[in-house]
Amino acid sequence: xxxxxxxxxxxxxxxxxxxxxxxxxxxxxxxxxxxxxxxxxxxxxxxxxxxxxxxxxxxxxxxxxxxxxxxxxxxxxxxxxxxxxxxxxxxxxxxxxxxxxxxxxxxxxxxxxxxxxxxxxxxxxxxxxxxxxxxxxxxxxxxxxxxxxxxxxxxxxxxxxxxxxxxxxxxxxxxxxxxxxxxxxxxxxxxxxxxxxxxxxxxxxxxxxxxxxxxxxxxxxxxxxxxxxxxxxxxxxxxxxxxxxxxxxxxxxxxxxxxxxxxxxxxxxxxxxxxxxxxxxxxxxxxxxxxxxxxxxxxxxxxxxxxxxxxxxxxxxxxxxxxxxxxxxxxxxxxxxxxxxxxxxxxxxxxxxxxxxxxxxxxxxxxxxxxxxxxxxxxxxxxxxxxxxxxxxxxxxxxxxxxxxxxxxxxxxxxxxxxxxxxxxxxxxxxxxxxxxxxxxxxxxxxxxxxxxxxxxxxxxx
Amino acid sequence: xxxxxxxxxxxxxxxxxxxxxxxxxxxxxxxxxxxxxxxxxxxxxxxxxxxxxxxxxxxxxxxxxxxxxxxxxxxxxxxxxxxxxxxxxxxxxxxxxxxxxxxxxxxxxxxxxxxxxxxxxxxxxxxxxxxxxxxxxxxxxxxxxxxxxxxxxxxxxxxxxxxxxxxxxxxxxxxxxxxxxxxxxxxxxxxxxxxxxxxxxxxxxxxxxxxxxxxxxxxxxxxxxxxxxxxxxxxxxxxxxxxxxxxxxxxxxxxxxxxxxxxxxxxxxxxxxxxxxxxxxxxxxxxxxxxxxxxxxxxxxxxxxxxxxxxxxxxxxxxxxxxxxxxxxxxxxxxxxxxxxxxxxxxxxxxxxxxxxxxxxxxxxxxxxxxxxxxxxxxxxxxxxxxxxxxxxxxxxxxxxxxxxxxxxxxxxxxxxxxxxxxxxxxxxxxxxxxxxxxxxxxxxxxxxxxxxxxxxxxxxx
Numbered sequence: 001x002x003x004x005x006x007x008x009x010x011x012x013x014x015x016x017x018x019x020x021x022x023x024x025x026x027x028x029x030x031x032x033x034x035x036x037x038x039x040x041x042x043x044x045x046x047x048x049x050x051x052x053x054x055x056x057x058x059x060x061x062x063x064x065x066x067x068x069x070x071x072x073x074x075x076x077x078x079x080x081x082x083x084x085x086x087x088x089x090x091x092x093x094x095x096x097x098x099x100x101x102x103x104x105x106x107x108x109x110x111x112x113x114x115x116x117x118x119x120x121x122x123x124x125x126x127x128x129x130x131x132x133x134x135x136x137x138x139x140x141x142x143x144x145x146x147x148x149x150x151x152x153x154x155x156x157x158x159x160x161x162x163x164x165x166x167x168x169x170x171x172x173x174x175x176x177x178x179x180x181x182x183x184x185x186x187x188x189x190x191x192x193x194x195x196x197x198x199x200x201x202x203x204x205x206x207x208x209x210x211x212x213x214x215x216x217x218x219x220x221x222x223x224x225x226x227x228x229x230x231x232x233x234x235x236x237x238x239x240x241x242x243x244x245x246x247x248x249x250x251x252x253x254x255x256x257x258x259x260x261x262x263x264x265x266x267x268x269x270x271x272x273x274x275x276x277x278x279x280x281x282x283x284x285x286x287x288x289x290x291x292x293x294x295x296x297x298x299x300x301x302x303x304x305x306x307x308x309x310x311x312x313x314x315x316x317x318x319x320x321x322x323x324x325x326x327x328x329x330x331x332x333x334x335x336x337x338x339x340x341x342x343x344x345x346x347x348x349x350x351x352x353x354x355x356x357x358x359x360x361x362x363x364x365x366x367x368x369x370x371x372x373x374x375x376x377x378x379x380x381x382x383x384x385x386x387x388x389x390x391x392x393x394x395x396x397x398x399x400x401x402x403x404x405x406x407x408x409x410x411x412x413x414x415x416x417x418x419x420x421x422x423x424x425x426x427x428x429x430x431x432x433x434x435x436x437x438x439x440x441x442x443x444x445x446x447x448x449x450x451x452x453x454x455x456x457x458x459x460x461x462x
Numbered sequence: 463x464x465x466x467x468x469x470x471x472x473x474x475x476x477x478x479x480x481x482x483x484x485x486x487x488x489x490x491x492x493x494x495x496x497x498x499x500x501x502x503x504x505x506x507x508x509x510x511x512x513x514x515x516x517x518x519x520x521x522x523x524x525x526x527x528x529x530x531x532x533x534x535x536x537x538x539x540x541x542x543x544x545x546x547x548x549x550x551x552x553x554x555x556x557x558x559x560x561x562x563x564x565x566x567x568x569x570x571x572x573x574x575x576x577x578x579x580x581x582x583x584x585x586x587x588x589x590x591x592x593x594x595x596x597x598x599x600x601x602x603x604x605x606x607x608x609x610x611x612x613x614x615x616x617x618x619x620x621x622x623x624x625x626x627x628x629x630x631x632x633x634x635x636x637x638x639x640x641x642x643x644x645x646x647x648x649x650x651x652x653x654x655x656x657x658x659x660x661x662x663x664x665x666x667x668x669x670x671x672x673x674x675x676x677x678x679x680x681x682x683x684x685x686x687x688x689x690x691x692x693x694x695x696x697x698x699x700x701x702x703x704x705x706x707x708x709x710x711x712x713x714x715x716x717x718x719x720x721x722x723x724x725x726x727x728x729x730x731x732x733x734x735x736x737x738x739x740x741x742x743x744x745x746x747x748x749x750x751x752x753x754x755x756x757x758x759x760x761x762x763x764x765x766x767x768x769x770x771x772x773x774x775x776x777x778x779x780x781x782x783x784x785x786x787x788x789x790x791x792x793x794x795x796x797x798x799x800x801x802x803x804x805x806x807x808x809x810x811x812x813x814x815x816x817x818x819x820x821x822x823x824x825x826x827x828x829x830x831x832x833x834x835x836x837x838x839x840x841x842x843x844x845x846x847x848x849x850x851x852x853x854x855x856x857x858x859x860x861x862x863x864x865x866x867x868x869x870x871x872x873x874x875x876x877x878x879x880x881x882x883x884x885x886x887x888x889x890x891x892x893x894x895x896x897x898x899x900x901x902x903x904x905x906x907x908x909x910x911x912x913x914x915x916x917x918x919x920x921x922x923x924x
Binding site for chain 2: 022024025026027029031032035036037041060061062063067068069071072073074075076077078079080081083084085087088089090091092106107108110111114115118119121122123124138139141142143144171172177178179181182184185186187188189190192194202203204205206207208209210211298300303
């Protein structure tokens with residue numbers, strides 16, 4: 001069998017009216033669109049026309065704890081529950097994957113298994129689950145806690161949570177259905193497996209009222225890049241979203257994560273790494289720069305600083321001069337990888353506090369490229385071919401406009417270079433990503449591998 | 463202002479390939495359709511063409527605890543998470559309401575508030591929440607408990623839960639959005655209200671990242687008919703689904719529930735009562751009877767008896783002769799109203815165990831009518847005009863066929879009699895049902911009513 005040439009995988013990260021913190025203030029943007037299904041239907045159709053592997057809906061719990069005044073000047077305080085949004089988009093799309101964020105920390109695993117299985121069936125095999133553990137005290141308080149669990153504890157719980165969820169997805173074997181109307185047998189009772197999980201953090205007995213998801217398991221996605229996050233990703237993730245400001249950092253992360261896979265019995269190909277990138281595309285460099293400058297000029301300094309603070313554990317920068325250096329920060333139990341990203345960026349480029357928040361504001365710390373279709377394709381190709389990325393999660397500064405421009409201008413350039421598909425080849429998200437479909441653990445038992453029940457299968461190899 | 467003539471409200475209760483326990487064995491039925499979005503899209507479109515007030519998706523948690531053998535002979539063991547399903551249907555419908563069941567017992571209130579608010583926005587004001595408390599030990603075990611909470615305790619928790627959920631829906635006032643791009647104010651910070659709830663069962667601090675739902679609150683629905691259930695419904699519900707086998711029982715329930723409303727400061731019109739009815743329609747009575755007999759002949763006795771058992775707290779009937787009397791049953795902490803319904807039915811009609819499960823199997827204990835469009839309309843009209851119902855929840859024995867027949871044959875007859883709308887007048891589910899839109903509590907405070915924070919508003923009056 002000939003191996004197809006390696007091609008980019010692209011995610012379209014949907015986020016209100018755009019990833020730039022001031023997107024909603026742009027005169028072309030309708031700031032109320034973030035509240036309407038039609039807006040997201042349009043984005044999904046644009047992304048599917050652009051042959052993206054998936055659309056992606058991020059999430060946190062509740063409104064941030066910052067002041068009402070600050071929130072009111074920030075991006076739209078509105079975010080649909082990702083699975084509800086993606087289910088609503090399943091019916092108006094046919095091929096594109098649907099990846100939603102759900103935190104493991106505040107939702108019983110049954111509910112997560114159930115809704116992801118539902119989305120995978122409703123979309124005929126296009127669901128992905130972006131596992132996060134939630135990293136803010138304001139989220140903990142919505143669930144009756146004083147403060148969040150420690151970082152390492154959240155990740156330890158998450159690993160057991162994944163076992164439980166997979167066990168529930170395996171309630172039925174793939175070929176359990178008989179549909180024998182004459183004999184009155186809907187399924188083969190030997191192919192129902194009730195979970196009986198008694199772990200350190202979870203105790204779950206029962207079965208999901210769902211046939212096995214079309215993809216076996218929805219694609220397992222993760223975005224945590226801390227040490228704990230990388231270890232969990234190496235064990236469980238198939239797609240990793242990450243944030244880097246330089247190709248060197250991206251390469252180091254790529255190597256660090258891929259090098260962990262063999263110890264888990266996994267091939268480096270079994271996990272795809274997609275850094276986020278925020279593309280500002282112009283027909284000329286000057287046009288692109290003008291678009292970028294126009295958005296940057298709309299950043300409210302208080303909003304930029306507040307955004308920076310929210311990413312580094314809520315540190316209060318108000319006592320520090322905007323045009324002075326970025327102060328040292330205490331360790332956080334929150335989003336450790338993002339804190340490190342910003343501090344490294346500030347040190348490397350010797351940024352002032354103002355310069356740092358301006359960089360953060362364009363796409364919450366993700367890499368921003370400002371250029372022509374050719375120059376942007378050059379940069380993406382460079383990252384892709386030098387061991388920094390398997391593709392990218394595209395974070396359009398304004399939506400739908402910058403996503404439209406990316407699809408109209410950059411995608412054709414990537415296709416001309418043979419770096420991106422010219423038609424969908426597969427039907428499921430796994431097929432788009434070239435990921436194997438996980439076998440049901442009963443198949444391993446049948447083939448004589450060790451029987452551990454409730455088993456989580458070793459990753460299937462192609 | 464002239465008062466419009468009172469008309470029926472109709473729900474289309476979607477349930478796999480039909481409410482009859484043997485529906486999937488009927489030769490016309492595709493038993494695998496229960497797994498596909500397209501099937502539910504078709505049902506939603508049929509119901510919307512029939513001008514139903516709402517479609518309704520029920521739910522329980524996980525697979526029942528009965529044996530794999532019994533389950534494999536039962537109705538399809540597959541049920542989508544209701545909110546995911548309804549979100550998927552929001553995009554292919556325009557007017558019909560979308561009512562989904564979510565239990566209060568095993569889901570933190572934030573998650574419920576969030577997903578219902580999302581559905582109400584995604585559907586532009588068509589969401590309803592059917593509150594249940596879950597009534598089975600097998601459900602408890604999915605969440606790490608040995609057995610379910612006591613009936614009264616579940617309802618006590620549910621009442622506090624509703625307060626929390628409404629408090630979260632009220633995070634923003636209705637007119638909070640400024641969308642002032644020039645000044646950089648997305649919303650008026652004075653119109654954000656963070657919940658600070660410290661109750662007996664729940665502690666919730668924070669705000670929903672959602673503007674207030676288009677309907678203020680999604681329509682509050684309930685199906686519990688026990689004493690605890692009626693008390694909660696009188697305090698909080700706007701639509702009640704119920705099950706009765708005779709017009710006398712239905713009238714007694716209707717009076718019992720409506721009589722509780724004044725004590726809650728509510729008008730009897732503020733709550734609509736919809737008994738379930740399973741219609742078997744024929745062009746002649748003989749044709750209808752033949753359809754009915756054909757389905758009844760497909761009931762597997764073990765399945766019928768198992769279904770009966772599941773509704774009466776898991777009582778084991780295996781030691782009792784099928785053609786003997788129905789034994790006395792111990793009190794249940796499960797579904798009390800359904801247990802009472804079946805025992806009363808058996809006593810009144812002097813049914814054998816076999817006759818009882820055959821009645822239960824047609825629509826899980828709901829009223830079944832077998833007749834012509836005229837005779838069925840006669841019966842519905844009789845219930846509607848003699849104080850037994852404000853409308854009906856239509857439980858088609860097979861789907862889509864019996865729903866199609868109801869829409870094609872019975873709806874026109876109801877319209878001819880002036881008993882049902884000939885076009886949608888409103889856009890939201892509240893408007894279809896003639897229910898007022900609940901005001902935000904800040905409006906009561908502004909108008910000088912007692913200020914209790916975090917307040918749950920008194921029911922708005924028209």
